[in-house]
Amino acid sequence: MVYEATAERFDKMTYNKAGHSGLKLPAVSLGLWHHFGGVHPFEHARSMFRAAFDAGIVHFDLANNYGPPPGSAEETMGRMLRTDFAPYRDELIISTKAGYPMWEGPYGDGGSKKHVTASLDQSLKRMGLDYVDIFYSHRPDPKTPLEETMETLAGFVRQGKALYIGLSNYSPDETERAADLLQQAGGRLAIHQPQYSMLNREPENGLLDVLEKKGVGCIAFAPLAQGLLTTKYVSGIPSGSRAKDANSPFLQSDHVTERIVRRAQKLNEIAEKRGQTLPQMALAWLLKDPRLTSVLIGASQVRHIEENVRMLQSLPFSDEELAVIEAILNETIKGE
Template identity: 55%
Template sequence: MYRASEKRYDTMKYNRCGKSGLLLPAVSLGFWHNFGDTGNYENMVEMCKTAFDKGITHFDLANNYGPQPGSAETNLGKIMKEYFRPYRDELIISTKAGYDMWPGPYGNFGSRKYLIASLDQSLMRMGLDYVDIFYHHRMDPETPLEETMNALSQIVHSGKALYAGLSNYDGQTLEKATKILEDLKVPFIINQNRYSIFDRSIEKNGLKETSKKLGKGIICFSPLAQGLLTNRYLDGIPEDSRIRTDGRFLKEGQLTEEKLGQIRALNEIAKRRNQTLAEMALAWDLKDDYITSVLIGASKPSQILDNIKAIENTVFSQEELNAIDEICRS
């Protein structure tokens, strides 16, 4: 029988999610990789235990996380039943719908039909009565925004989710969605977007500043740029790396000599800060007080322990920030 550490809340930092009442750990555990059918179940269990024992109370999923789609939720359901059921009220479980999930015209994007049906399937796979946060996973250029937001309203007001979130939205659409959700009295509290030293898209499309203005939280996925912002590729491409063994999200062509030079230069700054490159990359996301949390992926428990160290130093001098920006422009 699993007994969580009595000291699980001693060292983790918790940040308020925008202007809401919800606190999230500064580091959250994402199930995008390594929790599907191709992963080792016992390793998944140990990663969840390690994370929770260190105060990571937030497990983030989506309907299509795998491979195969749905398998990450199925595995979480098994882990919850076998180990975490006594701790359900201490956990934040989030999931999403918006990307292609099942065949035919009703398993994709942002229709009322898709979102409600998808969450029902997700709850069944996870063996849960509700999720804490349910996200629309991406903007839908065809479905009226009002329809998608009304679906989120029904989901929250039915009790199947406690809070609503939006993922991969830009600032302009976020502002429109917020107005609709406020009128519907939906507790929309958080945006999930890609953000890293190498990917500043939310600074360019207005999402970051609009979230701050509206008092909505931001949780960042891919803060390590799919592993580029770690020591994994400092000396080239290892044969057991994600590029070699998977290749779905990180392509060999992305690791150019120019990119390698940037990674090595950033690593030198990290050394001067007494951090690993990964720790510095996570800390860089968390340097702004309105960034709520960073989502880490892991393939083994030790990576979780290493990444948590980032919260020990999230303060950057202006000289360091300027140097990081200059490297990324080079």
């Protein structure tokens, strides 16, 4: 059956500019870090792609090593483009990254021109694309001069292989220097992707200020703290969860402490009073900051996508609600 997207899809979503660039991203973006690799059924991934796009999510975020196995999430993206989304390519923002280990040998990771160029070429081939909308340096590489990495990224824009440049996992100082180097190389930093949630507020320690100063957007990954900010862990660790999977690269059981569970329970009570689920409140809490362009969700079921997008119907937080949330977070962070 030929896929036809819903006509009203854009009416369901809010779109925000990434800093001072012309790039707009949906307030909710879909990450393909897990559940979209070669070990997962294509039709299940396809149902989530379709549900996301029909909900107005036009941004799909990847990296060269996403899977498992590495590279297979991009292959799934390429297959989706061929089967369903080729007519909609100009409505999509597709991003990918390089910087973490991807293949054997001295050029298989890092920020060198050799690795980053080869990685982008491989990603384009896997997805069947001429260009990506955003290309990220996935992490800083202390063994490569930052000038080399930034000059390479700026060159991709000039070559038409990428439209916008992004960074991920860079410190505030590294981000500011990278933005300056990009500008010197004739490029521009459009967006930064840090890990950010109610339970991980590190970007508040200088990064968000740097992004605002430099006119750079921000998209938060792991906004639900890898599932800790869902109702799944309010009563402990359920069977079948990520934390029960000893082989999972994500959440482990020792992360689900009594303090975390108690915090989630209290936050869940506030969410219920607001007429929301805990994940919806956690996403809305991030997006209350105008410096946030988008939140990058993961999903294993269509219902997760639909639930998260309904967050956009949230009422604004009252000063009293924000004060109570802050007290809960500060109470349990102390001493950890």
